[in-house]
Amino acid sequence: MSQQFTEEELKLTVSKLRKELLAFKQSENASKIELSELNQIFQTVADGVVVIDKDFNVIRVNDTFTVLSGFNERECIGRKCYDIFPGALCHTPGCPMVRISCCAERVEYEVDKQRRNLSRIPCIVTATPLRGQNGELIGIVEDFKDISRLKRIQADLQQSFEKFRKSMGGIIQAISLTIEKRDPHTAGHQRRVAKLSRAIATDMGFSWDRTEGIRMAAAIHDLGKIHVPAAILARPGRLSEAELAIIKIHPQIAYDILKGIEFSWPIAQTILQHHERMDGSGYPFGLFAEDILEEARILAVADVVEAMSSHRPYREACGIDKALEEISKGKGVLYDPKVVDVCMNLFLKKKFKLE
Ligand SMILES: [Fe+2]
Numbered sequence: 001m002s003q004q005f006t007e008e009e010l011k012l013t014v015s016k017l018r019k020e021l022l023a024f025k026q027s028e029n030a031s032k033i034e035l036s037e038l039n040q041i042f043q044t045v046a047d048g049v050v051v052i053d054k055d056f057n058v059i060r061v062n063d064t065f066t067v068l069s070g071f072n073e074r075e076c077i078g079r080k081c082y083d084i085f086p087g088a089l090c091h092t093p094g095c096p097m098v099r100i101s102c103c104a105e106r107v108e109y110e111v112d113k114q115r116r117n118l119s120r121i122p123c124i125v126t127a128t129p130l131r132g133q134n135g136e137l138i139g140i141v142e143d144f145k146d147i148s149r150l151k152r153i154q155a156d157l158q159q160s161f162e163k164f165r166k167s168m169g170g171i172i173q174a175i176s177l178t179i180e181k182r183d184p185h186t187a188g189h190q191r192r193v194a195k196l197s198r199a200i201a202t203d204m205g206f207s208w209d210r211t212e213g214i215r216m217a218a219a220i221h222d223l224g225k226i227h228v229p230a231a232i233l234a235r236p237g238r239l240s241e242a243e244l245a246i247i248k249i250h251p252q253i254a255y256d257i258l259k260g261i262e263f264s265w266p267i268a269q270t271i272l273q274h275h276e277r278m279d280g281s282g283y284p285f286g287l288f289a290e291d292i293l294e295e296a297r298i299l300a301v302a303d304v305v306e307a308m309s310s311h312r313p314y315r316e317a318c319g320i321d322k323a324l325e326e327i328s329k330g331k332g333v334l335y336d337p338k339v340v341d342v343c344m345n346l347f348l349k350k351k352f353k354l355e
């Protein structure tokens with residue numbers, strides 16, 4: 001039995017349907033606008049973005065991805081991702097699809113990707129899961145950030161840094177040669193101290209860079225002696241108090257000469273402290289233990305060992321055994337115990353030679 005509506009009821013129903021239709025159209029329009037906005041964002045982001053299904057088929061790509069890979073959108077869709085934009089992790093357990101299938105939530109790595117014209121482009125890749133309405137994994141979204149410009153800047157900076165370091169090395173070399181012209185004995189002493197200091201620093205586990213700084217400081221550590229009259233430096237026998245006082249200012253003289261140069265290592269400070277001793281009995285400041293730079297503690301030991309074991313114009317060489325005996329006696333009192341141990345090991349076990 002069909003239901004009879006009054007004219008009033010029919011009008012109400014039609015009006016309600018109209019309202020619902022209007023609301024539906026409005027929401028459809030809103031969805032279209034939203035979709036168009038999302039599409040514009042997807043297409044114009046600065047990174048290349050590709051959506052891939054679980055079988056490695058490309059489903060969607062944005063404009064930046066087509067520029068990066070060299071393939072247009074039509075050529076990308078439906079092809080395997082590893083054919084379009086291959087990299088070192090394709091077909092390996094490190095492949096982001098493999099890792100995300102094994103439950104990784106985000107995979108990020110740096111890799112060189114191969115473009116259509118076979119050139120390579122360094123990228124940071126970020127991959128995240130693409131899930132269906134029920135949360136099941138249906139593919140991945142990969143984001144490719146082109147870092148070729150960054151790499152070029154990095155390479156330029158590295159080159160400038162290398163040039164700067166070379167100039168620093170040149171300055172040290174020039175100073176060292178200047179000393180050699182005036183005082184060949186000091187020059188030979190500095191060369192051997194530099195060799196031993198570098199060996200100690202290396203065996204103490206210092207980085208190559210820090211070791212290089214210690215070697216350079218050692219190569220010119222007695223620069224301040226250019227201020228000491230040659231007659232005092234070469235005179236045999238005991239020196240007077242006044243003569244000793246003159247010799248003792250050589251670390252400060254060297255520091256004053258070098259302090260204005262911006263080395264990338266604490267060269268001026270290391271030289272300033274190379275006659276400081278752990279118990280505070282050294283000069284020029286009488287610094288104690290940890291207050292003395294580790295670099296200077298290494299230089300101090302190398303300096304004493306070389307000075308005692310080598311011949312001087314004013315005395316015969318005491319020999320390496322006497323030199324090692326001296327640092328053993330002074331271990332922990334005058335000299336850093338760790339430095340002494342490493343130095344002893346170098347001569348006694350590793351057969352290190354000063355020349
Ligand atoms: Fe010295």
Ligand SMILES: [Fe+2]
Nearest residue numbers: 189221222303
């Ligand atoms: Fe010295």
